[in-house]
Amino acid sequence: MKTTCLFRVLFASVLLISMTPSLMAQYFGQNKPNYENFDFEVLQSPNYELYHYLENKEYARQFLAQTEEWHAQHQAILGDTLANRNPFILYANHADFQQTDAISGNIGVGVGGVTEALKNRVIMPIAMSNQQTHHVLGHELVHVFQFDMILRGDSTSMRNLSNLPLWLIEGMAEYLSIGSVDAHTAMWMRDAVLHDDFPTLTQLNNPKYFPYRYGQMFWVFLTGLKGDGIIAPFFEATAKYGFETACRQLLGMGSDNLSDLWKRSVERYYQDMIGGRTEQFVGREIINADNGGRLNIAPEISPNGRYVIFLSERDVFSIDLFLADANTGKIIRKVSSSRRSGQIDDLSYVESSGTWSPNSQEFVHVGVSKGNNVLLVSSVTGGKPKMYRLEGVPAFSNPTWSPDG
Helix, strand or coil: CCCCCCCCCCEEECCCCCCHHHHHHHCCCCCCCCCCCCCCEEEECCCCEEEEECCHHHHHHHHHHHHHCCCCHHHHHHHCCCCCEEEEEEEEEHHHHHHCCCCCCCCCCCEEEECCCCCCCCCEEEECCCCHHHHHHHHHHEEEEEEEHHHCCCCCHHHHHHHCHHHHHHHHHHHHHHHCCCCHHHHHHHHHHCCCCCCCCCHHHHCCHHHHHHHHHHHHHHHHHHHHHHHHHHHHHHHHHHHHHHHHHHHCCCCHHHHHHHHHHHHHHHHHHHHHHCCCCCCCCCCCCCCCCEEEEEEEEEECCCCCEEEEEECCCCEEEEEEEECCCCEEEEEEEEECHHHHCEEEEEHHHHHHEECCCEEEEEEECCEEEEEEEEEEECCCCCCECCCCCCCCCCCCCCCCC
């Protein structure tokens, strides 16, 4: 948040949404656009070497200071010491990040950062909020420690990474960057328990169960049993011997027993929280898997109440913007597509859904074009979206149309 990780070579953090395989397919076989040349300079701290091109030098220094703060927190729990300064490449915004040549393959709008295994370097953009940036930074630095512990560890090497389930890796990064109390993860857990769909540990290997949220809850559960001191030895033992052996050696039980305990404990906790309530939707369902896709998000109803516009992977290979009748749910047309074509490289659909004009005739949303964010204005009557660049503003989100139009 992307599976959501580019496994074996690098780990990717995906924010806000889970990228299903069909969403990842939109980038297959496409060339990465490169529109700008970035003049990087280097800042050094005791443990990191920051490559950046920011005009705001003070921000770069503060970012590097945050990096060292996260480093100290993770080191206190994991006990690992980096042998050399770790490289860190920072981009000013996500559109710039999507042009990086530091890694191969295209980067979707849902990828918040990447940690590369072989060179153990972090590549990430500054996010739209300080909180998002702080979280992704902490998350990716956990991966730095994970790679270092395995690649420079006693009796471990690159091949040992295959012993580590994705949910164990990403869940650990989430736990150490967010903690044990997280409203977002709690929402996922309540929903799973409410629908009698809470997984066993074996089922977590199914991409249906988002590894970030369920993996975080696994580490909340395990550290609740054994304390944070279990994190490093359990991670290393799993890498060396596999999950089953790690459970027997460090927990005195098999993975099936641990799974039963985890499932019963989490289900009981959230069942008590739900208190016998059932899901009660307010209103009438108009968009579902039958007329939309498996993922239908960010609906916006027009001011006159006639239309609803929403994002969906209805066409399988991309996230697109669709216009529908707000009363019947009938799809009127596709308004815009994130599949790269013409002047638009992507839709910036994670940060904001867009906004209607007061007369309900036009809809504005954010796209990515030639390395910058742009405003795309679409008409309900059809035609290509009109594109507007904001000179001197390479990145923005959450447009709002003024009441007077």
